[in-house]
Each structure stands twice: as structure tokens, then as C-alpha cells.
Amino acid sequence: MNVKIDPSINVLGSSLESCSRKPMTGFFRNGACDTCPQDQGNHTVCAVMTAEFLALSKYLGNDLSTARPEFAFPGLKPGDYWCLCAGRFLQAHLEGAAPQVRLKSTHQRALEVVPLEILKAHALDLD
Numbered sequence: 509m510n511v512k513i514d515p516s517i518n519v520l521g522s523s524l525e526s527c528s529r530k531p532m533t534g535f536f537r538n539g540a541c542d543t544c545p546q547d548q549g550n551h552t553v554c555a556v557m558t559a560e561f562l563a564l565s566k567y568l569g570n571d572l573s574t575a576r577p578e579f580a581f582p583g584l585k586p587g588d589y590w591c592l593c594a595g596r597f598l599q600a601h602l603e604g605a606a607p608q609v610r611l612k613s614t615h616q617r618a619l620e621v622v623p624l625e626i627l628k629a630h631a632l633d634l635d
Contacts, residue, residue, distance in 0.1 A: 511544050511546055512544060512545070513536070513542050513543070513544050514542065514543050514544055514545075514615070514617060516540065516542055516615070517615070517616045518611060518612050518613065518614055518615060518616060519611055519614045519615070519616050519618060519619055519624060519627055520611055520612065521616070522612070524540055524541065524542065524612075524613065524615055525540070525610070525612040525613045526539045526540050526613060527539060527540055527541050527554035527589050527590070527591050527610065527613040528554075528588065528589035528590060528591075531581075531582050531584065531588060531590070533554075533589065533590050533591045534551065534591045535547045535549075535551040535591065540591075540613070540615075541553065541554050541591040541613060541614060541615045541618075542615065543615050543617050549593040549595070550593055550594040550595065550617060550618065550620065550621060551591045551592065551593055551594075552591065552592075552593075552594050552614060552615035552616075552617050552618040553591065553592040553593070553594050553597040553609055553614050553615075553618050553622065553627070554589060554590075554591055554592075554609060554610040554613035554614045555589070555590060555591075555592045555597060555606075555607040555608065555609045555610075555630075556587065556588070556589055556607055556608050556609075556610070556632065557572070557584045557585065557586050557587065557588045557589070557590055557607060558586050558605075558607050558608075559586045560605045561600055561605050561606070561607045562584060562585075562586070564600055564603060564605045565596065565600075568596075568599070570596070572584045572590070573585065589610065589613075592607075594617075594618040594620070594621035594622050595621055597609070597618075597621075597622060598621055598622045598626070601622075601626055601630070606626075606630050607630070608630050608631070608632045609627055609630050609631055609632065610631075610632050610633050611627060611628070611631045611632075611633050611634065612633050614627060
């Protein structure tokens with residue numbers, strides 16, 4: 509499969525910064541919330557995990573807290589940074605359980621799903 513990565517630009521219009529390498533995150537598992545047309549989930553929002561969000565995600569059918577060694581997935585804990593699907597982030601926002609986000613590490617394609625005002629309301633790095 510020939511995959512063309514979208515330009516690494518964040519929601520602020522500058523170069524996309526790394527989200528997390530421990531644990532390694534991103535659709536491409538390169539530490540950044542890079543994306544491409546094949547990324548159906550739009551894994552573009554760099555968020556810091558909270559117990560509340562992890563519980564909501566598990567309840568909604570995506571258990572991010574349980575390790576899955578067969579996929580080299582360590583399981584997430586509060587405080588870990590992770591590239592979330594933009595739709596799941598928006599859903600968490602609507603449920604009052606959205607985690608904080610790092611705008612400089614959130615890909616501009618997140619804006620196709622989540623308005624910038626909502627991302628800014630949860631931003632860790634808003635200057």
C-alpha cells in the first residue's frame with residue numbers, strides 16, 4: 509500500500525510537534541499525530557489521558573487502558589499523551605469528559621471534525 513502522509517501542520521498553522529514517544533503514539537506510531545487519507549479514524553488530537561476519559565472510552569467500546577501485547581500496545585494510564593480520534597475527542601467534549609490537548613501537537617486535519625474554539629477550550633499550550 510502506497511501511503512502519502514499529509515503535511516505535518518498543526519491546528520495553529522505551524523510545524524506539527526511530537527505528541528508522545530513513551531508510549532509511542534500516532535496512526536504511524538512515529539510519536540506524532542500525523543495522518544493520511546487511509547487514517548479513517550482521524551487520529552489527530554494530541555491529548556493527555558485522564559481516568560475519566562479512559563473510563564468513558566472503555567464504556568464506549570475502545571479500551572485504551574488494557575495492555576494488548578499482541579499489538580505492542582502497553583495500555584494507557586492517566587498522564588500519558590496519545591493521538592486520539594478527532595470524533596472521539598468531540599464526543600468526550602459533548603459528554604463533559606474531554607481531556608486536555610496539546611495544540612502544537614494536534615494535526616490540522618482535526619479541524620475537519622472539531623472546531624478550533626473547542627480545542628482551545630481544552631488546550632494545555634495556549635499562549
